[in-house]
Amino acid sequence: MSTENPRTVAAIAPRPVLGKLPSYAAGKPPVVVEGLQSFKLSSNENPLGPIPAVLEAISSRTDVNRYPDSLSTTLRTELGRFLDVPASDIVAGAGSLGALNQLLATFAGQNDDGKADEVIYAWRSFEAYPICVGLAGAESVQIPLHPDGTHDLQTMAAAVTVRTRVILLCTPNNPTGPILRTAEVENFIQAVPSDVVIVIDEAYLEFVRDEDAVDGIAMYRKYPNVVVLRTFSKAHGLAGLRVGYSVSRPELTQYLRVAATPFSVSTVAEHAAVTSLQHYDQVAERVQSLVDERERVAAGLKELGWSVPDAQGNFVWLNLGSNSSEFAALAERKALSVRAFGNEGVRVSIGEVEANSRFLELCAEYTKAPLSF
Structure with a gap:
């Protein structure tokens, strides 16, 4: 005697709209690279964490x-x-x-x-x-x-x-x-x-x-x-x-x-x-330290001759177009996780001082500057 339940045969389908929507791609954690501290610069998180x-x-x-x-x-x-x-x-x-x-x-x-x-x-x-x-x-x-x-x-x-x-x-x-x-x-x-x-x-x-x-x-x-x-x-x-x-x-x-x-x-x-x-005064202090780092990163990119949009968040945007994936892969080899958006560009969160410095070093080595606007 068959014990198969006929109700379980047909596949359960979601609402049709799900097939039309993009998937949310969260920032990936950094990979482990021997000899380097890993840093996540892919999710616009506050690297300093909450105040004590x-x-x-x-x-x-x-x-x-x-x-x-x-x-x-x-x-x-x-x-x-x-x-x-x-x-x-x-x-x-x-x-x-x-x-x-x-x-x-x-x-x-x-x-x-x-x-x-x-x-x-x-x-x-x-x-x-x-x-x-x-x-x-x-x-x-x-x-x-x-x-x-x-x-x-x-x-x-x-x-x-x-x-x-x-x-x-x-x-x-x-x-x-x-x-x-x-x-x-x-x-x-x-x-x-x-x-x-x-x-x-x-x-x-x-x-x-x-x-x-x-x-x-x-x-x-x-x-x-x-x-x-x-x-x-x-x-x-x-x-x-x-x-x-x-x-x-x-x-x-x-x-x-x-x-x-x-x-x-x-x-x-x-x-x-x-x-x-x-304790917002302490929060503001931490935010200002990140703003200072953002300004340092933005200034460093401009010194390299790179054209970047005005950065007013805790991140910078690199209009790298079809080179976006390549740049993200190079960052990964340096234990930096950044966020590539298809063939449009790369967003890099402002992180710890060492992370930001390593990011600028990578940019100095990279020969394909972002597209100008």
Whole structure:
């Protein structure tokens, strides 16, 4: 007698959209090379880690058997004081990516008539954007960057249609590095219909030193359709704990709270983020040391005659085109892990002093300079 269950014969298929989406390619760890210390420069992580006060604070947490506060009240209260905004305007998420997914789930997707909403963003930009948009059921509208790695806001505004629901602005842009400027963003917001949600993604805000850079919080105060995304992953060194948040006016947060993932920020993560905010002077000190290293790396590249976009995050972009994979392989042989993006370019995170120096040495030896813009 056959024991085969006929229900198990047919293959289980995922939603068709999965076959159309790119896979997220996380930065690879460095390989071990005898005689060299390995360094990971592929994920835009903070190589200095969290400040000592954070490590001390979370080491004593033993209540991990309890669910966290689903509203992250303590964190939102501390952030409200830090940013001088109402705590009720803040919605926490598992990193800024979690906050973004909550946003897309709320405002963009598939409609009752079967037509998908549109989400506009620059490309290349944060590689999770097309994945998140597609999984939300919406359609990506990608607008190519200018050759210098900056957003083409004029073309983005012209791309808006009646189906456009959300626009994503990444500043500084990951992976290319330049910021968006205040005047150009204001002109853009004013050119876009007020019922379109404009998201200003500021994951690398703390590393910005250009005084003309747009301030997302200032835009949120002026325009009801602006949402700001920020994270504790980069400057605060809490990437592994997944803490991020959005800031928006009550007209939007009332809906975002409905779509927010329950318990998305753990008690340990919330405690770490609050402690880090309370010792922000120490965080700022560490960030400045990384900015100093970024400036040293950028200056070193220019001395070699290499053309690189303005770096305002904790990384630099090498427009190496078809040589990207070759350069990444050479870096690997020197125990450096960098992030190649197909035949477009290579993003190199700012790491430890020794790592940055070794990267510059590699560039000095490499004969195929990045393409000029």
